[in-house]
Amino acid sequence: MEIKNLCVIGAGIMGSGIAQLTASFGYNVNLVDISDQILKNVKKSIEINLERFFVAKNKLTKEEANKILHRIRLYTNKEEAVKDVQMVIEAVFEEMELKQQLFSELDNLCNNNVILASNTSSLSISDIALNSKFKERIIGIHFFNPAPVMKLIELIKGKKTSNEVVEKSKNFSESLNKTVVVVNDSPGFVTSRLIYVLCNEAIDLFKKGIASAEDIDKACKLAFNFPMGPIELSDLVGNDIYYHIGQYLEKELGQKYQPSILLQEMVESGLLGRKTGKGFYKY
Numbered sequence: 480m481e482i483k484n485l486c487v488i489g490a491g492i493m494g495s496g497i498a499q500l501t502a503s504f505g506y507n508v509n510l511v512d513i514s515d516q517i518l519k520n521v522k523k524s525i526e527i528n529l530e531r532f533f534v535a536k537n538k539l540t541k542e543e544a545n546k547i548l549h550r551i552r553l554y555t556n557k558e559e560a561v562k563d564v565q566m567v568i569e570a571v572f573e574e575m576e577l578k579q580q581l582f583s584e585l586d587n588l589c590n591n592n593v594i595l596a597s598n599t600s601s602l603s604i605s606d607i608a609l610n611s612k613f614k615e616r617i618i619g620i621h622f623f624n625p626a627p628v629m630k631l632i633e634l635i636k637g638k639k640t641s642n643e644v645v646e647k648s649k650n651f652s653e654s655l656n657k658t659v660v661v662v663n664d665s666p667g668f669v670t671s672r673l674i675y676v677l678c679n680e681a682i683d684l685f686k687k688g689i690a691s692a693e694d695i696d697k698a699c700k701l702a703f704n705f706p707m708g709p710i711e712l713s714d715l716v717g718n719d720i721y722y723h724i725g726q727y728l729e730k731e732l733g734q735k736y737q738p739s740i741l742l743q744e745m746v747e748s749g750l751l752g753r754k755t756g757k758g759f760y761k762y
């Protein structure tokens with residue numbers, strides 16, 4: 480079954496980026512969230528992004544941008560939104576129970592040849608699929624932020640995901656001009672596990688007074704050619720996000736992944752990084 484129509488559930492940072500990206504490559508996208516107001520705001524921000532980054536830079540004409548916008552339809556009703564789609568991409572909050580419940584609901588709403596994908600950044604795909612009947616069609620399609628710009632897609636093969644679903648998801652991802660890596664299911668996969676460990680270790684070095692945050696970031700940028708240091712990255716992504724990934728990895732994989740006490744203190748004090756105006760740095 481050729482993929483032409485998609486449903487994206489969750490119109491936050493990732494869902495809106497995935498909708499913009501896929502609509503730009505000709506897919507029809509039914510975008511779902513819990514309120515009309517959220518959806519209207521998101522569509523407006525996609526319109527502004529297309530104007531600012533594409534039309535103003537002569538990468539798209541105004542007419543092409545309008546066509547992209549027309550391919551994105553807004554829904555609060557999942558049942559209507561998944562009619563006639565060949566793939567669903569879930570991008571709701573990073574909560575296991577919410578995702579498990581959503582996937583078992585989708586299992587009943589969608590024909591069993593529809594691919595059900597999660598954009599989770601760390602949760603085990605096999606666990607997300609736990610309550611679903613047709614586990615072979617459930618896969619992780621991990622986009623990075625901002626989805627229209629970042630080159631990589633990490634595909635996560637759950638314990639029961641079929642090879643056919645992996646192959647179709649790979650072709651779909653490549654049709655978006657992305658480079659794909661396929662990894663087996665494990666908490667944090669490859670990318671989130673590695674980046675969490677690096678950032679958490681950097682925060683711990685800072686806590687122990689080995690070096691200042693600025694020097695740790697400077698050292699990583701110049702020694703390893705990183706575009707950004709791990710402490711500034713934690714501030715950018717959100718210290719709460721890394722803290723929750725750390726807690727989850729510790730629970731699933733062992734104490735080695737325990738978040739630094741400083742990361743915990745930062746979260747408890749509301750110092751989440753850029754989004755709160757203060758983290759390890761001030762913004």
Ligand SMILES: NC(=O)c1ccc[n+]([C@@H]2O[C@H](COP(=O)([O-])OP(=O)(O)OC[C@H]3O[C@@H](n4cnc5c(N)ncnc54)[C@H](O)[C@@H]3O)[C@@H](O)[C@H]2O)c1
Nearest residue numbers: 489490491492493494512513570571572573598599600624
């Ligand atoms: N932000 C990132 O950098 C990033 C990168 C890669 C993957 N992810 C993953 O993508 C997912 C979404 O992250 P985000 O940063 O876009 O979150 P977000 O908080 O910006 O957006 C989540 C959206 O989901 C909606 N939502 C919640 N429950 C819903 C439901 N039952 N039905 C429909 N909509 C619902 C919310 O209203 C919200 O608009 C998470 O699993 C996250 O781990 C995030």
